[in-house]
Amino acid sequence: MNAPVKKKLKVATTSLAGCFGCHMSLLDIDERLFTLLEHIEFDRSPLTDIKNVSPDCDIGIIEGGLCNAENVHVLREFRKHCKILIALGACAVNGGLPAQRNHFPLTTILEEVYHTSPGLANGMIPNDPELPLPLNQVHPIHEVVKIDYSIPGCPPSGDAIWKVLTDLLAGREPTLDHDLMHYD
Amino acid sequence: MSQKFSLDGQVIPFEDGETIMQAATKAGVFIPHLCYHPEFKPHGSCKLCTVKVNGRQTASCTMRASTGMVVENNTEELNGERRALTQMLFVEGNHFCPSCEKSGNCQLQATAYHLGMMSPHYDHFFPNRPVDATHPDFFIDFNRCILCSLCVRASRDVDKKNVFALSGRGIKTHLIVNAASGNLADTDFSLADKAAQVCPVGVILQKRQGFAVPIGERTYDKAPIAAQREPEMEGAPK
Numbered sequence: 001m002n003a004p005v006k007k008k009l010k011v012a013t014t015s016l017a018g019c020f021g022c023h024m025s026l027l028d029i030d031e032r033l034f035t036l037l038e039h040i041e042f043d044r045s046p047l048t049d050i051k052n053v054s055p056d057c058d059i060g061i062i063e064g065g066l067c068n069a070e071n072v073h074v075l076r077e078f079r080k081h082c083k084i085l086i087a088l089g090a091c092a093v094n095g096g097l098p099a100q101r102n103h104f105p106l107t108t109i110l111e112e113v114y115h116t117s118p119g120l121a122n123g124m125i126p127n128d129p130e131l132p133l134p135l136n137q138v139h140p141i142h143e144v145v146k147i148d149y150s151i152p153g154c155p156p157s158g159d160a161i162w163k164v165l166t167d168l169l170a171g172r173e174p175t176l177d178h179d180l181m182h183y184d
Numbered sequence: 185m186s187q188k189f190s191l192d193g194q195v196i197p198f199e200d201g202e203t204i205m206q207a208a209t210k211a212g213v214f215i216p217h218l219c220y221h222p223e224f225k226p227h228g229s230c231k232l233c234t235v236k237v238n239g240r241q242t243a244s245c246t247m248r249a250s251t252g253m254v255v256e257n258n259t260e261e262l263n264g265e266r267r268a269l270t271q272m273l274f275v276e277g278n279h280f281c282p283s284c285e286k287s288g289n290c291q292l293q294a295t296a297y298h299l300g301m302m303s304p305h306y307d308h309f310f311p312n313r314p315v316d317a318t319h320p321d322f323f324i325d326f327n328r329c330i331l332c333s334l335c336v337r338a339s340r341d342v343d344k345k346n347v348f349a350l351s352g353r354g355i356k357t358h359l360i361v362n363a364a365s366g367n368l369a370d371t372d373f374s375l376a377d378k379a380a381q382v383c384p385v386g387v388i389l390q391k392r393q394g395f396a397v398p399i400g401e402r403t404y405d406k407a408p409i410a411a412q413r414e415p416e417m418e419g420a421p422k
Binding site: 097103139143149152178 | 280
């Protein structure tokens, strides 16, 4: 009798207030991507260009923190549709570099960028309804939705991402040893 | 050397007057700590070194060893509480490791690695703490202060200068500089000071020295904090 075909896990990924460095690190698992693709299929992700998360997604991987209203919307969509949510990298974990704006008032920052800085003649603060509104402060994602696992690092190494994903696929609690654990 | 106590089942010898921390360190057993430094009188404030002595929690840096004590140190329960304390330290300040000069040589970061801290877990305070860059040779980045008071003790007890103090109470406790202006430039703080060498995190930073040691060669890149064999070198710039 033939064994039943093992269902591939659906994995969605996104970059919120991040720099895509963590996604580059995901690609750094190199040829192990082929092994990974024997076990998973990508759902919504910059790698597939699918725009919405499938309702039965298994794992959501979030790079970046929350700097605007759209980030919050996307994060909530991921939480709603993914069984497991992973914070990938320093910005998702603690706000990272974008959160270093947090002790400046938002108006001061917008003034500095669009009015005071040289380079823009007649600079105006963008106010198109298409543009998501910035949040007063940048927040790590665990402050808004429940996060199941975190992978620290700026970015986490491909090996660290591989370790956590393979731990999860094998049904183990993910851990990182000293050589893979880095906050920088 | 006939006096002994038990630490996680291991027999640890000690001499009269030694604390659990001192005896354990001598025996090569690591107890996580941040405000303790072997050269200074213990402060007992960070609580990372909390152990269970005969079933009761106490700070191992202040508790003197006594014969027959049964001490628990490296247990899931204690390490879980230490991890929670470390997470609280991370969210109370602004600890952005990727842009910190101390990263890789930082005891707070290395301790968090040791305790398997994968995220800060709690909501961040994102406090507003301006940097003092007035001194010609040093920055004081208050964002990273964990209130260990090592600079206070070093400046007061070794340098005899009293440059630093902890001010305020409870959640409002903060590090201050002893000058009318509050600026480090208006003190006699200098490169030769012991207080310039003891900061376990990235608060007291020598100017023009940042990122001199590449990633991979920094103190805690090479070996985890629990395996460092020269605790007296803790916090010293490389």
